[in-house]
Amino acid sequence: MTRRQSTLTLACIYIGTVIGAGFASGQEILQFFGKHGLFGIAGVFIATILFCRLGSNLLQMVHNKRINSFEDFLKIYFNYKSSSWINLVMTVFLLIGYIVMLAGGGAILKEIFAIDSIYGILIMSVLCYITFIFGVKGIAKANNVIVPLLMFIIIIFTIIVLSKNTFILKSFIENPIGEFKQSVESFNKLLEGKELFAKIYLVAGWLWSSILYVSFNSLVAVVVLSTLLPFIKDNNTARLGGIVGGLGLGFMAVLILINLLFYYTSVYKLEVPMIAVANNLGKTHKEIYSLLLWFAMFTTAIANGYGCIKNIANINKVSEVWVRFIVCSSSIPFAMVGFKKLISFFYPLMGYVGILFLLLILFGSKKVKGN
Secondary structure, three states: OOHHHHHHHHHHHHHHHHOOHHHHHOHHHHHHOHHHOOHHHHHHHHHHHHHHHHHHHHHHHHHHOOOOOHHHHHHHHOOHHHHHHHHHHHHHHHHHHHHHHHHHHHHHHHHHHOOOHHHHHHHHHHHHHHHHHOHHHHHHHHHHHHHHHHHHHHHHHHHHHHHOOHHHHHHHHHOHHHHHHHHHHHHHHHHOOOOHHHHHHHHHHHHHHHHHHHHHHHHHHHHHHOOOHHHOOOHHHHHHHHHHHHHHHHHHHHHHHHHHHHOHHHHOOOOOHHHHHHHHHOHHHHHHHHHHHHHHHHHHHHHHHHHHHHHHHHHHOOOHHHHHHHHHHHHHHHHOOOHHHHHHHHHHHHHHHHHHHHHHHHHOOOOOOOO
């Protein structure tokens, strides 16, 4: 593997791990950035910097300290007892994330082909199982194919949306300061009559959203990226892989945000806003983007599932063959609970837990003292 191939593989796996159901559907982008209007763009910029730093630092750590698993990563910061408990909690979160993606896959295929969601869940479960058989190489191959395709389709959709909104775009290009002033004036009106705490929240809301968004996504990223030592050519490719992956995530996020801001008033209350945007462009566009969303869910499903399987196998010292089968088969009935119910309960919780890992990777250097 050449340095260029190594860098691109690392970047694709990083992007594929993060760009799941919430990202590609537009729901995460809408909730974390879209609700802040033009300030949301600044939020994406901050998130991009954090993603670059997170990926770069973590991959260089994997290379320099010869980390092969999430368990090895935890040993750098925690003693045996603490790392065991954290590993257990993280494994549960990964399993939940995998189940949520299965549920989402079933919901999307039901929307496209009007079939019962159980068939969509089964299809994604079988494809995930096949990918798991090939281990981290299977994850890499899947992401190397799917991630560039996802980026290409999102770029095409953004071009189409911009072409259909040339009047609004031209108005902003000709008078961007005026548009920004209007946004600031509207923002200032929100502050009128508010209590001090509310004012601080409104002013810093977009910044906090950026940090929380990256921390939420750092959970799975840490687990998956800590297994990528075989794909790291040297320290420089590790650094570039994290930076390219972070820039790719930021680029896709800002494209999706642009799409959502053009149709904000009609999509901000919807569960899958980007599907609504695609539907405004035509039935064919809706079906294409729905399939894109399904593949985005698949990349995150294999990331969560693989991390969960590796952790369970390491904790219990058992063969991955059996763990693979048990995880894939037992997740199916739980996925039938429903995509919306699962994501609304577990995702905010995972975001706050992720702050710990984000802080450790960016600023930590020593083990936490304990018994």
